[in-house]
Amino acid sequence: MPAAGVVLIVAVVLIVLALVYYLLSTIGSLMRITTGLDDAIAAVTEIAEKSAPVEAVVKDINHNLDAGVDLLEGLLVKKAGLVDAMGLVEGLYPGAAATGLRNFPDSAQVRPPRISEVYTKGTLTLARLGREAPIAAASPNGPVLRNIEGGSLDARLLYPEGRQSRPERLPRSPVIGTGAPVQYPPSEQRGGTTPDEGEAREKGPWAETAAQGVVPAELGGSDAPREMLGEDPQLGSEALGETTGSDEPATDTGIDPAAGDEADATTDGGPARPDGEEPDLKDAGAPPRQVDQ
Amino acid sequence: MTLWWIGDVLLIAVVLPVVVYLLKGVLDAARSIEPSVTRIAEAAGAGSKDLDAVPLLLTTQAHVKTTVEVVAGYGGSLDVIIDDAE
Numbered sequence: 001m002p003a004a005g006v007v008l009i010v011a012v013v014l015i016v017l018a019l020v021y022y023l024l025s026t027i028g029s030l031m032r033i034t035t036g037l038d039d040a041i042a043a044v045t046e047i048a049e050k051s052a053p054v055e056a057v058v059k060d061i062n063h064n065l066d067a068g069v070d071l072l073e074g075l076l077v078k079k080a081g082l083v084d085a086m087g088l089v090e091g092l093y094p095g096a097a098a099t100g101l102r103n104f105p106d107s108a109q110v111r112p113p114r115i116s117e118v119y120t121k122g123t124l125t126l127a128r129l130g131r132e133a134p135i136a137a138a139s140p141n142g143p144v145l146r147n148i149e150g151g152s153l154d155a156r157l158l159y160p161e162g163r164q165s166r167p168e169r170l171p172r173s174p175v176i177g178t179g180a181p182v183q184y185p186p187s188e189q190r191g192g193t194t195p196d197e198g199e200a201r202e203k204g205p206w207a208e209t210a211a212q213g214v215v216p217a218e219l220g221g222s223d224a225p226r227e228m229l230g231e232d233p234q235l236g237s238e239a240l241g242e243t244t245g246s247d248e249p250a251t252d253t254g255i256d257p258a259a260g261d262e263a264d265a266t267t268d269g270g271p272a273r274p275d276g277e278e279p280d281l282k283d284a285g286a287p288p289r290q291v292d293q
Numbered sequence: 294m295t296l297w298w299i300g301d302v303l304l305i306a307v308v309l310p311v312v313v314y315l316l317k318g319v320l321d322a323a324r325s326i327e328p329s330v331t332r333i334a335e336a337a338g339a340g341s342k343d344l345d346a347v348p349l350l351l352t353t354q355a356h357v358k359t360t361v362e363v364v365a366g367y368g369g370s371l372d373v374i375i376d377d378a379e
Contacts (some may be wrong), residue, residue, distance in 0.1 A: 004297035011304040015312055022316030029323035036330030043337030050344035057350045061357045068361040075368045081378035 073101045082107055087115030 076085045082104060090097035090112035100108030 002294065002297070004294060004301055007301040008297065008304065011301055011309060015304070015309050018309065018313045018316060022313070022320050026316070026320045026323050029320065029327060033323065033326050033330050036327065036334045039334035040330065040337045043334060043341045046341035047337065047344055050341065050347050054347055054350060057354050061350075061354050064354075064357045064361045068364050071361075071365055071368050075372060078377055079371070079375050084378065 070103055073103050077101065077104060077107075083110055083113060084115055086110045087113040091115055 076088070080088060085101070086097045086107055089101075091114070097110070097112040098108065100106075100110075
């Protein structure tokens with residue numbers, strides 16, 4: 001065989017070897033690509049299956065949320081009016097009024113009033129609860145709605161609490177006797193209640209007289225100045241005692257009202273005693289001894 | 294004989310390099326696709342896993358519906374007890 005033929009054969013063999021190597025490598029690479037694409041297709045199929053119901057669910061959610069927004073916007077505008085509504089929105093979320101309400105395109109053009117600086121929290125609601133609401137009534141302390149400092153407190157005081165905590169200083173329980181913070185002269189009260197100005201005005205002049213007591217101080221009553229009293233008054237004002245200022249009975253059973261003006265606590269008070277029964281005197285005090293008498 | 298040698302030279306010097314060059318280009322292109330396909334498969338798998346939370350949308354849907362119903366009841370009550378703006 002000539003040398004040129006040998007070289008030709010060698011060249012062809014080299015070309016074939018190169019073809020085999022590269023084609024096999026390409027086949028391997030394409031097989032790996034096919035495997036990867038199979039995985040990707042499977043995952044994409046899962047995505048498609050899992051996301052299929054999303055559209056319907058999200059549409060339903062959006063539908064419900066739209067209904068909620070429509071309801072709240074409509075209610076706000078209906079109750080507060082468009083201008084005040086925008087003021088309230090601006091007060092809660094500064095800058096939100098510029099966007100406006102979705103269902104009220106004109107709301108974006110409204111200049112929101114600075115309503116949060118005028119109405120304290122809850123006052124506006126209370127005021128709109130009705131024309132008869134106490135907050136809307138005339139107050140001797142001035143209008144509450146425009147009272148920034150007092151409006152909220154006054155509004156909150158309209159409602160009782162489970163445990164009253166405001167105002168911080170509650171009036172103390174009434175104290176009677178010599179330690180009472182308010183001492184009433186004996187001439188002003190000798191039984192019953194002393195008519196105040198309103199009661200005296202309602203009942204007439206006689207009530208004013210009753211308010212002066214049995215013996216007014218200027219006429220020498222027991223609480224008159226010392227120089228107006230006798231040289232040796234039998235009893236000072238301290239010994240005369242004073243009423244409790246209350247109509248509550250002093251005992252559990254009270255005094256039998258059937259006795260009328262002659263009622264006495266020793267005879268008409270206490271529990272009803274059965275007929276024919278003698279009182280138990282075992283706890284009664286013993287009489288003085290002979291030597292002591 | 295000279296033509297044989299010329300053919301050999303052409304075969305070795307021209308045809309073989311061209312064949313190798315073209316086959317190498319195909320192989321390089323195929324190999325460059327592999328990482329991309331792998332990343333696509335991984336991303337698709339991750340996306341599929343993320344969508345495992347889709348059933349929770351049904352819970353969200355129920356909650357939204359309940360919430361809107363409560364809001365509607367509350368708003369309806371307010372509509373009754375509060376006067377309309379003049």
